[in-house]
Amino acid sequence: MDQRASTVEELWERAEEALEASSERAEGLLTQLALVAEEGSDASLFAHRHLAELLLEDHPWRAALHLRRVLGHCAEDDILHALMGLCHALLGNYRVAVRSYREASTLAPQTPWYHHNLGHLMDIALDDPVGAEPHLRRAYELEPEHDEIIGSLAHCVARLGDVDLARQLAELAQEKGPCNPDHRALVEWIEGGATDAPAAIATVRRPSGDRVAETVQLKMGEAGFSRAEIERATQLWSDMQAHCELRVTKPEVLAAALEYAIAVVEQRPGCTQAEVARRYGVAPTSVSARFAQIRNALALRPGDPRYAASR
Structure with missing residues (x-):
């Protein structure tokens, strides 16, 4: 069991890195991860979701099969339903696309x-x-x-x-x-x-909207953050974009890092990178790397008056 968990975690991290680098190895790593991860686990859902996104344009039927696996566990995810709609529209299954x-x-x-x-x-x-x-x-x-x-x-x-x-x-x-x-x-x-x-x-x-901002607003709202805190996360994202050029291949990673950054600013007790990463379906190491990038670029600190909701 420990060996399997280690293998799953390693595959997840390698797949995450390949996605961030837009590497051709991403599909193969995600396929391996989908095979070894327990059905319905965070790792399995991550693998099937990103396989669907990679395959959608050229292989919409295969993408739809991966999306079905994820929707069985995440029926309230609007993005998954929209991607399913796009799959079926590409396939000419218009009534199914309309339902999605x-x-x-x-x-x-x-x-x-x-x-x-x-x-x-x-x-x-x-x-x-x-x-x-x-x-x-x-x-x-x-x-x-x-x-x-x-x-x-x-x-x-x-x-x-x-x-x-x-x-x-x-x-x-x-x-x-x-x-x-x-x-x-x-x-x-x-x-x-x-x-x-x-x-x-x-x-x-x-x-074509800002997937990072949309994702962080949705997920922070689900986690119970206040409107003011969500607005500060959006402001943090705007400042980060103005400060440096960022290539966004996985908006969930940046969104998770932004949420964690606001938790650090607000000094929320018990908030860990691992927990935030789990809710966004990404690897903790990726969140850690992106948070470090945000912290260093903006000199972020606990209680930072620029991003504290009570400012």
Whole structure:
């Protein structure tokens, strides 16, 4: 048992290092880890989750199988449901994709890309612009500056007969994304009178937001940190980005290090790097390394007035 635990821990650390370095060895190490780790353990969930992310674009069916293993233990994780939706959209299983994105948007209703992908698939793939419109409007409310979200809403409202609003939105999408040829085609389709038939093919995308900030906000909220403490962690992340250039390959590692940094500043009793790492599904050594980077770059210390919630 001790030997197995040691092997699992070593594989986990090596896989984490390979992911951080964007190494081609990552997939092989994660596959080994998935084979030797106990089903449902943190190590197993880590391996299957990251195998899914590595395989998703080129092998969506294999990625979906890994995601199913993780969702069996983490059914409340919106990111997993969104990744499952992307897998099935790539496979052409649009009704399953819609169910997955609907679940993701229910769990994280403030994430615009969940609403966008759900609405876009309903409009284009399922031929349901009436059902799609509320989701696309919500995506636009949450992210009013993104050209793809604006364009998808324009397409939907054109199909519903509001050609004037659709033209305004399509022209706005073209203004904000002038290099996207789909926007020019959308404007021409609308100016031609539009139709109730879709003018585009169904495509979805991963969210483009700040995954580090999103992850730390979610996880710190789950752990009982106050709103002020979560805001300080977000500020810490902004300061770190301004101070040095960081390559983010595993947002969970940086998010865990930010949470631990705030715990150090607030001098929270009983908070350990190992416990924080467990909740984020990453290796403690990776959290330790990233925390050291944050501490050294910003000269962070317990009670630091820059990041104390009571400042």
